[in-house]
Amino acid sequence: MSKSDSHQFTGTKGQKIEQGMKPENLKRQLVSWAEEVVSRMPANVSKRQSDKFNTACVVFDELTGKLYFGRNGGIDKFGDTIHPTLKAILPHKSLNGLPTPWNCAEADAINQALHDGVEFGHMRIYTISAKPNSMGKAKKSCENCTYAYKGRIKENYTGWTE
Amino acid sequence: MKTIYDTLSIRGRVTYAIMCFERYVTFKYPDKDMSAVAEMMWKIIDNSDYIDNSAYRYMEIIPEYLFEANDFTSSEFDYITEKEYVYFTALLPKPDDDKDLNTIMHLVYDIAMEYAYTAVELDASETKEYLQEISRILKADHITLPEIGDIPKYEWDDTHGWGQPFDGRYLSIILK
Numbered sequence: 001m002s003k004s005d006s007h008q009f010t011g012t013k014g015q016k017i018e019q020g021m022k023p024e025n026l027k028r029q030l031v032s033w034a035e036e037v038v039s040r041m042p043a044n045v046s047k048r049q050s051d052k053f054n055t056a057c058v059v060f061d062e063l064t065g066k067l068y069f070g071r072n073g074g075i076d077k078f079g080d081t082i083h084p085t086l087k088a089i090l091p092h093k094s095l096n097g098l099p100t101p102w103n104c105a106e107a108d109a110i111n112q113a114l115h116d117g118v119e120f121g122h123m124r125i126y127t128i129s130a131k132p133n134s135m136g137k138a139k140k141s142c143e144n145c146t147y148a149y150k151g152r153i154k155e156n157y158t159g160w161t162e
Numbered sequence: 163m164k165t166i167y168d169t170l171s172i173r174g175r176v177t178y179a180i181m182c183f184e185r186y187v188t189f190k191y192p193d194k195d196m197s198a199v200a201e202m203m204w205k206i207i208d209n210s211d212y213i214d215n216s217a218y219r220y221m222e223i224i225p226e227y228l229f230e231a232n233d234f235t236s237s238e239f240d241y242i243t244e245k246e247y248v249y250f251t252a253l254l255p256k257p258d259d260d261k262d263l264n265t266i267m268h269l270v271y272d273i274a275m276e277y278a279y280t281a282v283e284l285d286a287s288e289t290k291e292y293l294q295e296i297s298r299i300l301k302a303d304h305i306t307l308p309e310i311g312d313i314p315k316y317e318w319d320d321t322h323g324w325g326q327p328f329d330g331r332y333l334s335i336i337l338k
Contacts, residue, residue, distance in 0.1 A: 046227070046230055046231065046237070046238065047226070047227065047230055048221060048222065048227040048230060049238075051227075052218070052221075054275065054278070054279065055279040055280065072278075072279045094212050098212070098213055098278070098324060099212055099213055099214035099278045099279055100212040100214055100215060103212075103214055103279065104279045105279060127280070129280075139279075139280040139281075140280055140281035141280070141281065142277075142278075142279055142280055142281055143281070143322055146281075159281075160281070161281040161322055162281075
């Protein structure tokens with residue numbers, strides 16, 4: 001799947017945007033996107049690579065209704081440039097030796113939104129497990145993401161590390 | 163569900179899984195030197211790299227992934243070298259030749275990565291089930307389970323369930 005395929009857009013104004021930002025709607029579209037990512041993996045992608053996909057996140061831009069989908073490892077995997085704003089707020093060294101800050105699904109989705117001009121204050125996010133045995137299960141943001149995004153983005157429907 | 167693993171952080175649970183792996187291979191493969199495999203496992207918890215990087219590196223030698231392709235080039239590994247590939251394919255059995263070893267090695271990875279990219283849930287019950295699965299395998303082979311007592315205990319507030327990074331090699335029975 002090319003990076004451009006990973007974007008889906010919905011709604012334009014008013015009522016459609018109100019509907020689109022509902023958490024259950026975001027979850028439904030995110031699960032659909034994650035399942036599509038899995039089903040569209042080319043035959044030459046190894047099981048090892050496909051098994052690495054365990055988390056998906058969607059950013060909803062409440063101004064335009066656009067959705068930005070991200071996955072763990074997404075930034076590295078597709079060679080994206082990390083947006084300077086994102087680079088500035090991510091911890092320079094992962095907190096407590098935990099996963100690489102820019103490998104989270106939130107970072108991938110937020111990075112795309114930032115590159116498209118979306119401001120933090122208009123972002124609402126939803127994060128799920130993308131593992132086959134727990135697909136769609138809501139996931140809180142990790143310590144690194146909580147450090148970087150809490151207080152900046154408008155809403156995290158699936159919660160922060162407390 | 164209360165278990166004997168409740169006092170262990172995620173890093174502590176990875177540690178216990180590695181200790182079980184070491185006892186399994188020592189029992190099953192007494193003539194093979196598994197220290198290179200153990201070394202890759204212990205790196206997952208020692209903070210020498212991000213935990214996901216260490217786990218992804220180790221993942222490449224789990225038999226079901228190591229033997230997934232027929233040669234090094236088509237495997238497209240991100241971490242291990244061709245020299246390491248040759249070494250590990252000669253050392254480790256194919257997944258169908260020892261399904262239990264493949265399962266134990268996979269579960270070490272699963273415990274480390276269960277809460278990567280999210281917050282550790284209170285109790286982290288999935289990882290306890292993984293340890294119970296490993297324990298069942300060892301018990302079925304009448305292999306004595308390792309002692310939990312020496313593993314650093316759970317400090318939820320300090321580390322949100324992960325536990326502090328530490329060098330667990332002092333607990334190894336292979337890296338001596």
